[in-house]
Amino acid sequence: MRLAVLAAALCFAAVPTLHAELRLPNALSDHAVLQRDRPIHIWGWATPGAHLTAHFHGQTVLAVANDLGQFNLYLTPEHAGGPYTLTLSGDGPEKTLTDLLVGDVWLASGQSNMEFPLAGFTGAPLKDMAHEIAAANNPKLRLLRVDHKTSDFPVNDVSGTWKLCTPETAKDFSAVAYFFGRAIAAHEDVPIGLIDSTWGGTPADSWTSLDTLGTDPALLPAFASRARFANEQTDLDATIAAEKQADAAAKAAGKPAPTHPWHPFGDSWFPASLYNGMIAPLTPLTIRGFLWYQGETNSALDRAPYYGSLFSALIGDWRAHFAQGNLPFLYVQISSFNSPSEDWGTVRDAQRRTLAVANTAMATTLDIGLAGNVHPPDKQTVAARLVLGARDLAYGEHIPDSGPLFRQATTELSSDGRISLRVWFDHADGLSTHGSPLNGFEIAGADHHFIPAEAKIEGDTIVVSAPSISKPVYVRYGWMGVVTGWLYNADGLPAPTFTSEQNLLR
Numbered sequence: 044m045r046l047a048v049l050a051a052a053l054c055f056a057a058v059p060t061l062h063a064e065l066r067l068p069n070a071l072s073d074h075a076v077l078q079r080d081r082p083i084h085i086w087g088w089a090t091p092g093a094h095l096t097a098h099f100h101g102q103t104v105l106a107v108a109n110d111l112g113q114f115n116l117y118l119t120p121e122h123a124g125g126p127y128t129l130t131l132s133g134d135g136p137e138k139t140l141t142d143l144l145v146g147d148v149w150l151a152s153g154q155s156n157m158e159f160p161l162a163g164f165t166g167a168p169l170k171d172m173a174h175e176i177a178a179a180n181n182p183k184l185r186l187l188r189v190d191h192k193t194s195d196f197p198v199n200d201v202s203g204t205w206k207l208c209t210p211e212t213a214k215d216f217s218a219v220a221y222f223f224g225r226a227i228a229a230h231e232d233v234p235i236g237l238i239d240s241t242w243g244g245t246p247a248d249s250w251t252s253l254d255t256l257g258t259d260p261a262l263l264p265a266f267a268s269r270a271r272f273a274n275e276q277t278d279l280d281a282t283i284a285a286e287k288q289a290d291a292a293a294k295a296a297g298k299p300a301p302t303h304p305w306h307p308f309g310d311s312w313f314p315a316s317l318y319n320g321m322i323a324p325l326t327p328l329t330i331r332g333f334l335w336y337q338g339e340t341n342s343a344l345d346r347a348p349y350y351g352s353l354f355s356a357l358i359g360d361w362r363a364h365f366a367q368g369n370l371p372f373l374y375v376q377i378s379s380f381n382s383p384s385e386d387w388g389t390v391r392d393a394q395r396r397t398l399a400v401a402n403t404a405m406a407t408t409l410d411i412g413l414a415g416n417v418h419p420p421d422k423q424t425v426a427a428r429l430v431l432g433a434r435d436l437a438y439g440e441h442i443p444d445s446g447p448l449f450r451q452a453t454t455e456l457s458s459d460g461r462i463s464l465r466v467w468f469d470h471a472d473g474l475s476t477h478g479s480p481l482n483g484f485e486i487a488g489a490d491h492h493f494i495p496a497e498a499k500i501e502g503d504t505i506v507v508s509a510p511s512i513s514k515p516v517y518v519r520y521g522w523m524g525v526v527t528g529w530l531y532n533a534d535g536l537p538a539p540t541f542t543s544e545q546n547l548l549r
Contacts, residue, residue, distance in 0.1 A: 065089045065134040069187075070328050072140065072204035076185045076236025078329035079145045081367075083118040085129070086327050093134035099143075100127045108134070115327075121145045123233040144185065146234030147227065147437075148330040151220035152250065152322065153337035155243030156375070156425075159418055161221060162214040166288040167418040169218055179213035179221070183228040186216050189240040192320035193310035197252075201324045205236070217241060219375075220334060222426030227433060238330075240321045242311055246340045247353050249317040255360040256314050261352045288416070318360075326364045332371035332437050333361060334429060338390045339377055339417060347386035351393035355400050369402040371436040373429045376405050376539050378419050379412025379525045388522035391540035395448070404432025404444050407539040409521050410529040428536070446536035447471045452518045452543045463508035464518050466543075471503035473533025481505075482528030486515040491544065493519060505530070517543050 067087040089108040106116040125144035163169040190202035206212040217239040224235040376394045406428035411421045431444035447468035484498040496507040519542035530538040
């Protein structure tokens with residue numbers, strides 16, 4: 044059935060319209076931000092063969108619609124500024140876009156922790172929510188919130204248009220993206236356009252194109268066995284935790300407990316469905332980079348080991364389709380959450396290893412998670428750590444943007460005669476636990492059976508051992524769902540989850 048629908052849609056799309064109204068995509072609307080310092084792509088649809096003229100800030104550019112009625116033109120790069128007006132003429136009534144700014148455009152995507160708005164979720168409010176919403180009037184920010192849409196094939200437009208940043212528009216917008224944009228706009232003193240293309244409870248394979256999923260055999264296990272209406276434990280645990288909080292609040296207020304509807308999973312879990320409906324139509328847009336917060340839904344025991352291959356493929360996939368080189372890809376390592384039937388450690392470690400992909404940066408969030416709520420309220424800290432990555436990769440400041448990163452583990456004989464492992468890190472100056480016990484380290488012998496380890500800081504290394512393991516081989520950190528006793532460097536950034544094991548597909 045899906046193939047039949049796809050074939051029919053492609054056949055329909057291939058038939059040119061004899062006359063079409065001059066139209067621009069919703070990604071180019073009043074109040075939009077256009078990417079500075081790079082050729083600005085303007086595209087849309089018109090009558091086949093129509094000769095079009097674009098005027099923008101003293102520029103005049105010509106274009107001709109092809110046989111399918113599609114046109115493309117590029118404005119020469121502009122420095123940050125505005126507001127400007129874009130006019131297009133030559134095919135019926137003139138098309139005019141007003142109040143356009145030139146600055147930096149960032150695309151934010153992922154599942155519910157990126158979707159999490161300034162107004163929060165039921166049972167999961169944002170930190171300082173009322174204050175943050177009231178303070179959200181920001182003339183340097185423009186917001187484009189993409190409506191949820193699944194598709195069996197890549198579509199050419201999104202629902203939703205650019206809006207001014209006000210308390211009313213910001214309250215339903217991604218909090219992480221908003222705080223990120225607010226900080227970058229202030230630091231760079233340029234307009235920032237933020238695109239919120241997110242959907243809670245969705246897997247990474249839904250956000251990856253079939254071009255990539257279908258041509259890489261290593262990715263097949265990531266989605267081949269998924270039932271479309273699977274009982275995903277992460278979302279079930281999160282839902283139950285939120286419902287319990289709502290019930291407790293109602294009880295404390297002397298009110299009846301609220302009812303809790305169950306929403307089964309649907310097409311948003313189908314491979315490539317969200318790429319097709321919510322990313323593909325944005326790929327012609329000139330942008331500065333990506334923000335990504337996802338992984339919880341890929342943490343089931345049978346899928347977590349494949350997340351590394353899938354995630355690195357997604358990054359390459361988006362860069363290829365946006366065709367603007369190795370755009371900065373800034374992402375969040377999923378936080379702490381008590382979901383014992385899943386493997387969050389493997390997903391977090393896969394995210395750490397993905398730093399090997401060029402022009403990527405990771406914000407570690409182990410220290411802000413909550414055991415009983417999959418949606419940590421402190422989105423300000425998440426955004427602040429992503430900002431460090433942006434300042435390093437996108438804005439050329441080359442500042443520290445990472446906590447201690449595992450480099451290697453070496454074996455040595457301790458002074459008490461026991462064999463221990465010494466763990467070496469990059470970005471390890473000033474290792475500290477900020478006064479808390481140093482927890483979260485585990486070691487294993489050749490059998491990969493991990494047990495909690497004694498750990499102590501020695502300079503810029505950690506020495507770990509356990510009396511019951513005479514020949515330790517492997518060490519890992521932060522593997523459990525909930526991590527406490529975090530390890531920081533002198534920049535105040537936490538160490539991410541890691542394991543010294545090389546092959547997790549055993």
